[in-house]
Amino acid sequence: MTLTATHLLALLPLILVCAAAITVMLGIAWRRRHGATVALTVAGLLVGLVALLVLWSRPPVAVPLLVIDGLALLAGATILGASLVCVALAYGYLERYPGPREEFYLLLLCAAAGGLVLATSHHLATLFIGLELLSMPLYGMLAYAFTERRSLEAGIKYFLLSAAASAFLLFGMALIYAQTGRLDLAAVSAVFGERPATWGLAGIGLLLVGLGFKLSIVPFHLWTPDVYDGAPGPAATFLASVSKVAVFVVLLRLVLGTPGFQQEGLRGLLAALALAGMLVGNLLALRQANLKRLLGYSSIAHFGYLLVVLVVGEGLALETSGVYLVTYVVATLAAFGAITLLSSPYGGGDVTALYHYRGLFWRRPWLTAVLTLSLLSLAGIPFTAGFIGKFYVLALGVEAGRWWLVGGILVGSVIGLYYYLRAMVALYLVEPGLRRHDAPSDWAGRAGGLVVLGLAVLIVLLGVYPGPLIEWVAGVEVAAAG
Amino acid sequence: MALIWLILIPFLGGLACWLGERWGEGVPRWIALGSMLLVLLITLGLWWQGDYQWPAGAEADAVPWALEWRAPWIPRLGIAVHLALDGLSLVLVALSALLGVLAVLCSWHEIRRRVGFFHLNLLWILVGVVGVFLAVDLFLFFAFWEMMLVPMYFLIALWGHSSATGFSRIGAATKFFLYTQASGLLMLVAILGLVFAHRAATGELTFSYMALRETPLSGEVAMWLMLGFFLAFAVKLPVVPFHGWLPDAHAQAPTAGSVDLAGILLKTGAYGLLRFVLPLFPEASQAIAPLAMGLGLVGIVYGALLACGQQDIKRFIAYTSISHMGFVLIGIYAGTELALQGVVLLLVAHAFSTSALFILSGQLHERLHTRNLGEMGGLWGRLGSLPGFMLCFIVASLGMPGTLNFVGEFLILFGSFPVAPWTVAIASAGLVLAAIYSLLLMQRVHYGPPRGEARLAALDGREYAMLLGLLALVLGLGLYPQPLLDTAGPAMQEIPRLFDEVAMPSSTAVPPGES
Numbered sequence: 001m002t003l004t005a006t007h008l009l010a011l012l013p014l015i016l017v018c019a020a021a022i023t024v025m026l027g028i029a030w031r032r033r034h035g036a037t038v039a040l041t042v043a044g045l046l047v048g049l050v051a052l053l054v055l056w057s058r059p060p061v062a063v064p065l066l067v068i069d070g071l072a073l074l075a076g077a078t079i080l081g082a083s084l085v086c087v088a089l090a091y092g093y094l095e096r097y098p099g100p101r102e103e104f105y106l107l108l109l110c111a112a113a114g115g116l117v118l119a120t121s122h123h124l125a126t127l128f129i130g131l132e133l134l135s136m137p138l139y140g141m142l143a144y145a146f147t148e149r150r151s152l153e154a155g156i157k158y159f160l161l162s163a164a165a166s167a168f169l170l171f172g173m174a175l176i177y178a179q180t181g182r183l184d185l186a187a188v189s190a191v192f193g194e195r196p197a198t199w200g201l202a203g204i205g206l207l208l209v210g211l212g213f214k215l216s217i218v219p220f221h222l223w224t225p226d227v228y229d230g231a232p233g234p235a236a237t238f239l240a241s242v243s244k245v246a247v248f249v250v251l252l253r254l255v256l257g258t259p260g261f262q263q264e265g266l267r268g269l270l271a272a273l274a275l276a277g278m279l280v281g282n283l284l285a286l287r288q289a290n291l292k293r294l295l296g297y298s299s300i301a302h303f304g305y306l307l308v309v310l311v312v313g314e315g316l317a318l319e320t321s322g323v324y325l326v327t328y329v330v331a332t333l334a335a336f337g338a339i340t341l342l343s344s345p346y347g348g349g350d351v352t353a354l355y356h357y358r359g360l361f362w363r364r365p366w367l368t369a370v371l372t373l374s375l376l377s378l379a380g381i382p383f384t385a386g387f388i389g390k391f392y393v394l395a396l397g398v399e400a401g402r403w404w405l406v407g408g409i410l411v412g413s414v415i416g417l418y419y420y421l422r423a424m425v426a427l428y429l430v431e432p433g434l435r436r437h438d439a440p441s442d443w444a445g446r447a448g449g450l451v452v453l454g455l456a457v458l459i460v461l462l463g464v465y466p467g468p469l470i471e472w473v474a475g476v477e478v479a480a481a482g
Numbered sequence: 483m484a485l486i487w488l489i490l491i492p493f494l495g496g497l498a499c500w501l502g503e504r505w506g507e508g509v510p511r512w513i514a515l516g517s518m519l520l521v522l523l524i525t526l527g528l529w530w531q532g533d534y535q536w537p538a539g540a541e542a543d544a545v546p547w548a549l550e551w552r553a554p555w556i557p558r559l560g561i562a563v564h565l566a567l568d569g570l571s572l573v574l575v576a577l578s579a580l581l582g583v584l585a586v587l588c589s590w591h592e593i594r595r596r597v598g599f600f601h602l603n604l605l606w607i608l609v610g611v612v613g614v615f616l617a618v619d620l621f622l623f624f625a626f627w628e629m630m631l632v633p634m635y636f637l638i639a640l641w642g643h644s645s646a647t648g649f650s651r652i653g654a655a656t657k658f659f660l661y662t663q664a665s666g667l668l669m670l671v672a673i674l675g676l677v678f679a680h681r682a683a684t685g686e687l688t689f690s691y692m693a694l695r696e697t698p699l700s701g702e703v704a705m706w707l708m709l710g711f712f713l714a715f716a717v718k719l720p721v722v723p724f725h726g727w728l729p730d731a732h733a734q735a736p737t738a739g740s741v742d743l744a745g746i747l748l749k750t751g752a753y754g755l756l757r758f759v760l761p762l763f764p765e766a767s768q769a770i771a772p773l774a775m776g777l778g779l780v781g782i783v784y785g786a787l788l789a790c791g792q793q794d795i796k797r798f799i800a801y802t803s804i805s806h807m808g809f810v811l812i813g814i815y816a817g818t819e820l821a822l823q824g825v826v827l828l829l830v831a832h833a834f835s836t837s838a839l840f841i842l843s844g845q846l847h848e849r850l851h852t853r854n855l856g857e858m859g860g861l862w863g864r865l866g867s868l869p870g871f872m873l874c875f876i877v878a879s880l881g882m883p884g885t886l887n888f889v890g891e892f893l894i895l896f897g898s899f900p901v902a903p904w905t906v907a908i909a910s911a912g913l914v915l916a917a918i919y920s921l922l923l924m925q926r927v928h929y930g931p932p933r934g935e936a937r938l939a940a941l942d943g944r945e946y947a948m949l950l951g952l953l954a955l956v957l958g959l960g961l962y963p964q965p966l967l968d969t970a971g972p973a974m975q976e977i978p979r980l981f982d983e984v985a986m987p988s989s990t991a992v993p994p995g996e997s
Contacts (some may be wrong), residue, residue, distance in 0.1 A: 362596070381632060382625035391621075391670070398674040406671055414664045421656055425639045467556045474558055 003063070010061035010068040012051040013076055014116045020044020021109035028102045038091050041105040042084065045112065049080045060479040065126040066117070070476035074322055075119035075249040078329055082241040083112040085333050085451050089340045090234035092440075092448040096345040097145070104144055107137035108238065115246035122257075122479075124173045124183040127250055131169070131214070134243055135162050141235035142227060148349055154230030161223045165213035172206030175199045185257055192260030207254075214247040217307065218276040221300045225284075228296035233340030233350050236292060240299055240336060241329045248306065252321055255310045256478060262313060270311045271405055277304020278412035285419045292352045294423060295335055298378055301412055302328055305393050308409070312400040320392040322473035323466075327377070327389035330458050334374035337452035338367055341443050354423060359430040367443065368427045370456040377459045379420040380413060385462035388469075484524055485551045485565040488575065488612050491517050491524075492582070496605035503598025514586045514601040521608065522579035529572060529969065546976070547618075548572070555622070560677075560688035564619040570756065570973040571615040573826060573966060574749055577833050578615070581745035582608045585738035587948050588841045592737055592848060593641060600641055603633035604738060611746050615753060618691040620673045623758075627714075627750070628666050634739065634747065635659045642734040643853075654727075654734035661727040665717040672710025676762070679703060695761055705770075708763035712770070715759060718751030719807050721774075722781040729792075732800035733853075737844030740796060744803055744840060745833040752807075752829055755814050756822070756977070764980040771815040775898075775905045778815070779912075781808030786915035790922055795843045795853045798923055799836060802879060805916065806832045809894050812909055816898035817981040822974040823967055824893025830966060831878070831886035831956065838875040838952045842868065845945055846927070849938045855923075860932025866940025869928040871949045878956050880920040881913060886960040 008015075024040050027033075052073055060069035086108060094101040114133030121127045139162070143155020173183065179200035180187045188207075191200030209220065216224040228236050255261045261270075281301030288294040306328075309321040342360075343350040351357075361368040377386035390413065397406040443449040462469055495517030499510035532548045547566035555563045567575075585604055593600050610630020617623040635655045642651030673689070680697040681687045688694070699707070717724040732740050760767050785805030792798040806828065813825040845868060846861075847853050862869045878885040881892075891913070899906045941949070959966060 361599075376632065382628045387625070387628075394667075394670060395674050395678075398671055399678050410664070410667045410671065413667055414660060417663055418656060418660060421635065421659060425636075425652055425655075428636070428640050465555075467554075467558070470556055470558050 006061055007063050010055060010058075011063070011066070013048040013055070013080070014066075014113060014120070016048040016051055017044055017080075017109060017113045017116060020048070021106060021113060024102075024106050024109060028106065032100070032102055034091075034094070034101050037102040037105050038087060041087050041109055044109060045080050045084050045087065048116075049077065049084070052076050052080065060477070062122070062479060065123040066120040067122045067479050068120055069479035071249060071253065071318070071322075071478045072120040074473065074476050075245055075325075076116050078245050078326060079112060079115040079119060079242050082245070082329055082333055083108060083115075083238070085337065085455070086234050086238045086242070088447040088451040089237060089337055089344075092344040092443075092446050093232065093234050093340055093346055096347070099145075099147070104141065104234070107140045107144075108234075111135075111137040111141065111238065112242065115242050118246040119249045121250060122185045122253060124176070124185070124187070127185075128166075128169065128173065130250070131210075131247070132166065134246060135166070135214075138162075138235070138239060138243060141238060142231040144235055145232045145346065145348075148230075148232075150230035150349065151232055152230075154227045157223055157230075158227045161213065165210045165220070168206045168213075169210030172203040172208075172210065175203030175206065179203065185254060188254060189258045189260055192258070192263075208251075211247055211251045211254075212273070215244060215251070215303050216296075216300050217273055217303055218280045218300060221277075221281070224300055225288075225293040225296040228299075229290060229292045229352060232346070233336065233343050237333060237336035237340060240295070240332050244299065244303070245325055245329060248303070248321070248325065252310065252318075253478065256313060256318065261310075267311050267313075270307055271402065274304050274307035274311055274405060275408045277301060277307060278408045279304075279415075282412045282415040282419075286415065288419065289354050290352045291339060291354055291357065291423060292336075292350065294354075294419060295332070295378075298416065298420075299332070301416060302378070304412065305390070305409055308393050308397055308402070308405050311402060311405060312396050315399055316392065316396050318476060318478065319470070319474050320396045322476055323392050323470060324389040326469060326473070327385035327462060330455055330462065331374045331377035331384075331386050334370055334452060334455040334459060335378065337448065337455060338371040338374065341367060341448050341452060344440065344443075344448065354426050357423075358426050359428070361428045362430060364443070366453065367449075370452050371427060372424055373456050373459050375420045375424045377463070379417050383460065383463045385459045385466075387463055388466045483551065484528060485549060485567060485616055488521055488524060488616065489565075489609055491520050492605040492608040492612070495520075496602040496609070499601035499605065500598045503596075507594075507597050510598040510601040511586065511590060514605055515583065517605060518579060518582040518586055518608070521612070522576065522583060525572065525576040525579050528567065529576065532567075532572070546973070555619075559621075560686065560690070561621045562619050562690065563622060564690060565616040565622075566618045567616060568973045569969040569971065570753070570826065573830065573970045574615045574753055575612055577749065577830055578608060578611050578746045581741055581833060581837055584745075584837060584841065584948055584952070585741045587944060588741060588844055589736060589738040590944060592844060595641070600637070603636045604742070606630075606633040607637070607742050607746070611750060614750050619689050620677070620691060620694065620758075621689040623691075624666070624670055624673060627669075627754075628663065630747070630750075631659050631662055631666075634742070637739040637742075638731060638735045641736040642739065643736070644734065651734040654730040658727045658731040661717050661724070662714075665714040665724070668710045669714035672707045675703070675707050675710070679707075691758075697762075699763070701765065704763050704766040708759060708766035708770070711754070711759045711762070712774075715751045715754035716777075718754070719748060719811065720751070720804060721777050721807070721811060722784050722804065723777075725781075725804050728804065729797045729800040732803075732840075733794050733797045735796075737840060737847075740799075740840040740844070741837045744799075745837040748803065748807065749829050749833060752810050752814065752825065755811075756825070756974075760814070760817070760977045761980060764977075764984045767815070768817075768981060768984045771817070772902075774815040775812050775902055778808040778811035779905060779908055781805065781811065782909055782912035783808075783915065786912060786919055789919045793855050795846065795855055795858075795923075795927070796840065798855065798919075799839045799843065802916070802919060803832070803836055805912065805919075806836075806879075808912070809891055809909065812898055812902075812905060813894035816894070816901045817977055818897045818901060819971075819975055819978045820897030821894050821901075822897070822977060823971055824890050824895075824897055826890075826970040826974065827886060827959075827963055827966060828890030828894060830959070831890045834952050834956050835875050835878040835885075835887055838871070838949060838956075839879065841945075841948060841952075842872050842875065845941070855926045857933070858927045859930040860928070861938075862928040864932065864934075864936070865938050867946070868941055871941075871953065872928065873924060874953055875956070876920045876924050878960075880916045884960050885956050886963060887956070889960055889963045 118130030145151040213220040285297035377384035380390035502509040549567040613626030639655035789801035
């Protein structure tokens with residue numbers, strides 16, 4: 001087929017972000033300027049976002065390897081928005097970083113492009129390319145503060161495990177190819193039509209393992225807390241938001257587009273993974289005294305809740321996943337944003353231990369309000385965004401009559417509440433003689449501060465008036481595979 | 483419009499308190515007092531103007547609300563901001579506003595740290611509670627139900643007392659939050675179940691209370707959904723096996739927190755049973771009525787017995803609350819008009835007398851710096867008029883004729899007798915226990931050998947006014963409860979009608995409580 005203007009327009013966001021990455025690279029080669037690099041990055045992401053919004057009302061466009069439909073646009077907007085937040089946070093964080101600062105934005109742009117590819121892919125080849133384009137820069141970002149032992153450890157750990165997961169993924173794809181002779185997502189559906197489909201099914205299983213690793217679904221979650229903990233703030237923020245959204249969207253496309261996943265056996269398997277995620281994630285978070293690790297475990301639990309969408313796979317499923325992803329990303333960005341701001345500018349390692357946060361409210365009330373709101377949102381308390389997400393997942397479970405999953409969500413939420421409360425109340429306690437960690441006194445006037453305050457407002461806004469978001473997400477459609 | 487202001491005023495007032503702290507410690511107190519008084523005045527104004535009589539010859543489709551306010555919220559899911567007021571909610575909102583004023587007043591000297599944030603929490607509790615009493619959209623109701631936990635949590639966790647031996651204040655606050663949140667989530671699932679059942683029957687997705695009341699449900703489904711609701715309200719009330727959070731929360735909470743807990747938050751449980759459980763699931767409620775009354779009985783006896791053994795004065799009062807709520811539970815599930823009117827009166831009476839006792843124990847704590855009964859004794863004569871007030875409220879709490887508590891308990895027992903004579907007989911014995919623990923409390927605090935000779939500070943004008951006001955209300959309404967009955971009564975006629983409808987088709991149904 002020939003590329004027409006329509007196709008080019010549809011691919012414009014991706015093209016723009018890639019162009020921004022190249023421009024930033026050339027810019028760095030020419031002259032190192034932190035401020036200018038940030039400006040370029042922001043401009044690239046913003047233009048990409050605008051291009052996405054222009055595409056909004058247009059019908060879905062499919063090119064052989066990519067499809068730009070409602071789901072892709074929703075995910076793309078979330079990815080670019082979250083990337084912008086990460087850039088704003090990184091600007092303050094890297095300000096006094098002793099090593100080179102500009103490459104971080106290059107890596108971030110590449111990873112964002114990878115996320116866009118992943119969200120739009122409907123072919124196993126683009127799935128793999130997108131995943132690697134997302135992961136490779138992430139290794140660099142996670143280990144960016146490589147003089148710090150834990151950051152390096154995080155990078156290497158993620159690299160090794162991620163490479164292993166990629167190997168699984170590739171092997172799975174090879175098996176599917178061997179069975180069906182095709183590599184588009186429709187091939188996955190075709191597997192279920194074949195008799196006997198042993199190799200193809202094994203391939204799908206390996207595919208799920210690979211994606212499950214990226215989403216830190218139990219039992220592939222072991223890397224999560226260490227990597228979250230060790231990574232520099234902005235990189236952890238990116239990992240927790242952009243990477244998760246992109247991978248989940250592709251998994252969603254895979255499962256919803258494949259009627260074979262509606263078999264009771266496979267659903268049972270997914271349900272078991274979901275339950276394990278909710279319970280294990282929440283239980284392991286209970287005794288954490290480290291805020292970043294706690295958020296890591298909490299993300300495991302949240303993706304456990306989100307798997308309910310895949311188990312049900314019909315009715316409100318798509319709407320639920322959209323709403324949940326957006327609300328989760330907003331809350332996570334705010335939480336990590338507050339942590340990053342407290343650790344800014346870079347001074348060797350982040351502020352993560354809970355006792356560092358004691359009494360923060362009495363020094364930085366607004367920043368604490370942001371962190372409190374994000375924790376409440378993650379816990380799913382009404383009038384915050386998180387409640388709308390949890391409400392949707394519960395509604396989905398009740399509607400489909402998946403009582404085990406509903407029970408799991410209930411138990412998980414109650415356990416979760418315990419540690420969110422513990423973290424939250426620490427912010428307000430005062431005990432004398434504590435080491436004081438503090439954000440710079442003008443934090444709220446800086447880019448990162450403004451963005452984080454905006455996120456807090458968004459949390460409340462989405463919680464109090466979720467109508468527009470819901471209408472928006474409800475209009476999202478997935479182009480049929482093929 | 484007045485209804486939305488009832489919620490917005492404390493909300494905005496709370497924010498103003500937080501921001502107003504920078505201009506001095508007194509500013510948040512006055513802002514809080516002002517907004518609470520404003521809420522109280524609006525409710526009294528509504529009371530004065532409104533007509534809370536049930537429409538004559540009530541049709542099933544007659545709108546029972548005296549006042550309504552509605553705005554679309556999430557149209558896609560059939561969720562609206564729908565507030566409505568009838569006699570029952572009016573009484574409870576007025577009660578909440580009054581106790582809100584008292585909560586501000588009683589912490590005037592007690593709270594000295596972070597005054598602004600304290601009053602923010604105090605006012606936001608009121609936001610949640612008033613929202614609960616007014617919301618008739620189940621989604622909105624649930625949102626307020628959960629939301630009011632957060633400020634209460636902060637109130638206990640940040641300004642509470644940690645006892646040397648027992649639980650820390652954070653532990654107590656967390657326990658409170660987890661109990662209510664866990665049961666609340668079950669209610670959310672039940673709400674969703676009800677909504678989807680409604681959609682399956684009518685094809686309409688809605689969270690509106692009036693629409694969901696018409697949902698046809700099979701017996702088993704209704705039972706499960708009802709249990710989801712019942713559990714949430716039973717934890718809040720609290721009904722005995724689910725009461726574990728109450729004594730701890732009361733013991734560690736600051737005085738204002740205890741006043742709000744006992745006076746307002748417990749009432750949301752009873753309100754939920756009256757407003758949601760019985761009208762939404764009349765058959766299933768009728769079916770578990772004997773069980774619920776049994777739990778009520780257990781609560782009466784258990785609370786009274788455990789109260790006698792307490793060393794901490796606030797734990798003592800907390801256990802007496804459990805005992806009183808046992809009566810409320812019996813009255814609610816008896817379902818006769820008389821008993822239900824008694825329930826409303828007892829709710830109001832209990833709010834007055836128990837809050838007064840908590841305020842008194844707060845004042846004792848300010849003067850003696852202990853809440854341990856073992857370290858009190860012989861205080862009569864050393865404290866000015868405080869012991870006299872305490873005697874009055876203890877007498878009210880044990881249900882002496884002339885006080886509102888007596889009218890409430892009497893109506894409950896009288897109204898329940900035709901339905902469940904044996905339950906009533908045993909519950910009446912609980913009144914004797916009430917007399918025993920009440921007098922025991924009085925004896926241990928104020929009589930016996932004194933521990934010292936020095937006179938302690940007498941009540942100042944603020945404390946005197948609070949107690950005198952409460953006493954006047956307890957006595958005044960006790961002697962002339964008709965205004966309350968007139969207001970809340972019509973709203974209470976609905977439930978007996980539903981119960982009769984259930985009983986009518988099968989006349990062989992065993993009257994509850996006769997087993």
